[in-house]
Amino acid sequence: MQTNRIQCGFKRFFLIKLAWKRSSFSFYFRVETVLKRQDIEKLEEEYLAPYAVKSGSSRGRRHREKEHAYRTRFQRDRDRVIHSSAFRKLEYKTQVFVYHEGDYYRTRLTHSLEVAQITRSICKSLRLNEDLAESIALAHDLGHPPFGHTGQRVLNDLMKDHGGFEHNKQSLRIVTRLERRYPDFEGVNLTWEVQEGISKHSRDADNPILQNKKFRFPTLEAQVADFSDGIAYNAHDLDDGFTSNLLDLGDLRKVALWKENEKILDRKYKNLDMELKKYQIVRAIINDLITDFRKTTLQNVRKYKIQAVDDVRACPVRIAAFSKECNEKNLELKRFLFKNMYHHRKVRRMEFKAELYLTKLFEAYMRYPELLPEPGHRDGNKDSLERRICDAISGMTDRSSIDEYKKLYSPDEGLGALI
Template structure:
C-alpha cells in the first residue's frame, strides 16, 4: 500500500523539474498533521469538493439560468470540465495533476448567482466598500467563509492552491503573489487558467447551438469551426446537427489543447525554465497558445460575445438578474435583521456591506429568486415561518 511519502518520492522521480512537488509545498496557514496516504494537494482537492460553496455551483449560472433546461452547463459542470482538461494537460506535461485539479475545481467558488452579470452588479453595489471580484471571493471563501473545521476558519488550503485561485486571471491583482514577490503563478495554475478559457468557449458554443441562440450557418465565418467542419464532412456525409455539433466542439477542444501543450513546451525551452521559481519569475507567462491559435480562439470569443452573450434572450435574463440582486442588496441594507444569523456573527470585523455581499454572492440563482419573491411579493410566504 502506498503511503504519502511513497507518492512524494514518485513525484520527485516522475514529475518535470519545474512541476510543484507536494512534499515541497510552502504549507498551510495553520499547521496540520500530515495525512498517512494522501498528499497535501490531494487533501486540498477533497476539501474543495466537500465544501458548501462547491455544491452550490450546481445551481449557479454559466450562461443559462438553472431552470431553463437540464442539458445546459452550470458552474458545477463547467468546473468539472475545466478540471478534466486541466488534468489531461498536466499529465502530458508531467505537471502535478492534484495541485492543478484542486485549483481548477476551486476557481469558480466565488462566482455569484447569474454569472458575470451577478459579478458586475455586485461590484457596482460594492464600489464604495471595496468592490467585488469572483477570484478574490473564491479566496475569501476558502480562507474565511467556509465553516467546517473547529481549529480554523475556511479550508486551510496550501499556499500553492490559494496562489492558483487568486491568480486565476489577473496578474496585477493578487495579494498573495505581491507579498511573495512572484510575477506569475506555477505552471499548474497557468494550465488551470487556460483550461478554463478552453472549456468556456467550446462549451458555450455547444449550449448556444442547442438553445438556438446561435445559427450554425453563421459559424462558417469562425475559423476553428470552419476548419473542423470541413474535415468532418470529408469523413461523414449528411451528419445530423446534434452529432455534427458534438464532434466539431470536441475537435475544437483537441485543437486548442494540442497547440497549448506544444507552445508551452516550446516556451519552457525558450525561457530556460528549470525550476518552479523560474516559472514564477519569468519575464512572460510560460503557458499559452501560439500566435496563430490565439487569434483563432479570440475570433471564437468575439463571435460568442456578439451573437450569444448579447442575444435578446440572454440580455433579458441579465436585466431580471440585476433587478433581483439590486433589490436584495437594498432590502438587506435597509433591514440588516433580514440577513441570516451567520451574517451577524459576534465580533465580526467585516462591514455590514461586506456581510451583505457575502450573503448574496453565496446564493444560487434559485435561492436568490426565492428570496426576492419572499421579500417583494406580497403573498409569498404568508403563514409560514421563514
C-alpha cells in the same frame, strides 16, 4: 507451508514497477501493502518535470496540521474543495442559462468539472502536478455569485465604494474565511500553492504570490488551469448556444475553428446528423486548442530555460500560451460568442431580471440588516455591513436568490414564506 509464506510475503510488501514510455524512465521500489504519502512524494520527485510543483516541497498551510498517512497535501486540498458547501452550490449557479431553463445546459458545477478534466489531461502530458492543478480548477469558480458575469458586475457596482467585488478574490475569501468546517480555524486551510492559483491575478493585494517581489506569475499548474477554464468556457458555451438555437449556423460557419473542423468532418462522413456533427466539432475544437497549447507551452519552457518552479513565477512572460495563429482563432470564437450569444436578446432579458433581483436584495438588507441570512450575524464578524451583505448574496444560487426576492417583495407571498 511454503505457499503460505509466499502469500504472507506478498501481503507485507509489493514490488512495483513504473514504466513511463514517453520519458524512457522506469524504477523499482518496495512499499508496504498500501502506498504511503512519502511514497507518492518520492514518485513526484522522480517523475514530474523539474519545474512542476512537488507536494512534498509545498510551502504549507497557514494553520499547521498533521500530514495525512497516504494522501499528499494537494490531494487533501482537492478533497476539501469538493466537500465544501460552496462547491455544492455551484450546481445551481449559472454558466449562461438560468438553472430552470433546462437540464441540459451547463452550470458552474459542470463547468468546473470540465475544467478539471481538461486541466488533468494537459498536466499529465506535461508531467506537471495533476493534484495541485485539479484542486485549483475545481476551486476557481467557488466565489462566483448567482447569474454568472451579470451577478459579478452588479455586485461590483453595488460595492464600488466598499472594496468592490471580484470572483477570484471571493473564491480566496471563501477558502480562507467563509467556509466553516473546522473548529480550530476559519476556512478550509488550503496550501499556499492552491491559494496562489485561485488568486489568479498577480496584482490582487490578497494574492500570496506578492509576498515575493520577484514573482510575476503563478505556477505552471495554475496557468494550465487558467487556460483550461477559457478552453472549456468557449467550447462548451458554443455547444449550449447552438443547442438553444441562440447561434445561427450560417454565421457560425464563418468562424475559423468551426469552419475548419466541419470541413474535415464532412470529408470523413457523408450526411452526418447535425446534432452528432455538433458534438464532434466541439470535441475537435477542444482537441485543437489543447494540442496547440501543449506545443507552445513546451516551446516557451525551452525558450526561457525554465528549470524550476520559481523560474516560472519570475519569468517576464507567462509560460503557458497559445501560438499566435491559434490565439487569433480562439479570440475570434470569443468575439463571436460575445456578440451572438452573451448579448442575445433572450440572455439580456434574463440579465435584466438578475440585476433587479440582486439590487433589490442588497437594498433590503441595507435597510433592514436583521433580514440577512444567519452567517451575516455571526458573532465576531468584524466586516462592514456592506461586505457581509455581499458575502450573503454572492453565496446564494440562482434559485435561492430568486426565492429570497419573492419572499421579500412579492405581494402574493404569505406570512409563512417570510419565515
